[in-house]
Amino acid sequence: MMPAEDERSKDLPAGHSWIEVDYRFPPGADGARQAQMLAVGQTAGSWHARHSHREKELRSHLGEVRSLALQEDGGTVATIAFPRGNLDGSMGALLTMIFGKYSLGGVARILALRLPADYGLRPRFGLPGLRQRLDVHGRPLIMAIFKPALGLDAAGHAEILAQAAMAGLDIIKDDEILPDLAEAPVLERWRACAPIIEARRDRSGRDLLYAVNLSGDARSLQEQARRLVAEGANALLLNVLTYGFAVLEALVRDPEVAVPIFAHPAFAGALCGAPEHGLAYGVVLGTLMAHAGADAVLYPAHYGSLPFSAADETAIVAALRARAVAPVPSAGVHPGTLAQILGDYGCEVILNAGTGIMDHPDGIGPGVLAFFEAWERWQQGESLRLEAVPPGPLHRALEKWGGG
């Protein structure tokens, strides 16, 4: 039987010897046949009589169709269990088994994936570890994104960071669009920003994390990460879906890269955006990220600037929180969205704004202060409506972006 909706993405007990996947086949597809194709074709690969003398060995690798449910619209949802023994513990092997070659021909969508709790990696820091590093407890963490994304040199990054740091920002990240360009080399960006972070620590006793964007081929990216960390970098950003889960796994396993890793969702729409094909956002940005060792995962907030469903957001957050990974609702976040986000999430969240801080009418410092002001008012149960907010950074933000 397929589990109830709120159980669908829960981890299976540690040591469990099966991996369970829920697939939906659209109306018109022969769901039973497709499920059987997946269970055999993505495992033993052949069940021909010619191999009958190997039946015992092959059977131990064979997937099993555990349930088939016809849906109201004529589609079918099948749950298939795959032997864990077919895998080596990596996300690459897992994805190749559950959807690899089949994805090229079959029309199907993976709705949910249930992994044994001890499959893959756990975050080394997660939200509790980030809080400990920053010594910030009992309130949401406030994160900014360097904007403009391109065109800033290292000194330009430092100039922006200085304003944000002074206003009390917790975390900043590079834009994911920015690789190791000659106009702003990654090491120079870090070297230019490091003294500002140090000065903030000296002044306030509070750390500030800068998630530096990694790029390059797998080998040079890992070397870049090691070099950055050796020079004091305190967080990293990885476009996990464009560079690959294997790159994230290698970084998480690397003792020379012992800093929190922020996972960016760029490219997720290419895997998850089609309604009847690909994988659900909750699987990619929730389950897979949480089992590949990410410490914090960014995704579009459903009240932000990108079309995103509340249900997808809920599925992502549930999967991340089950493994203590920090949820980072993003894209179009500004102080006017704070009440909605905290209403949905409570305080165990990272609020991440790019233009919602950098394009504040009075500057970057006021952009950060507007978030803190919104948080203070929300905490006191005070209205965040424009008419109720006195003149100041939050008022100006609400004037520009609305919300509240």
Ligand SMILES: CSCCC(=O)C(=O)COP(=O)(O)O
């Ligand atoms: C798609 S979630 C990642 C958000 C992000 O990286 C970004 O640059 C959002 O910028 P914004 O100005 O919308 O806060």
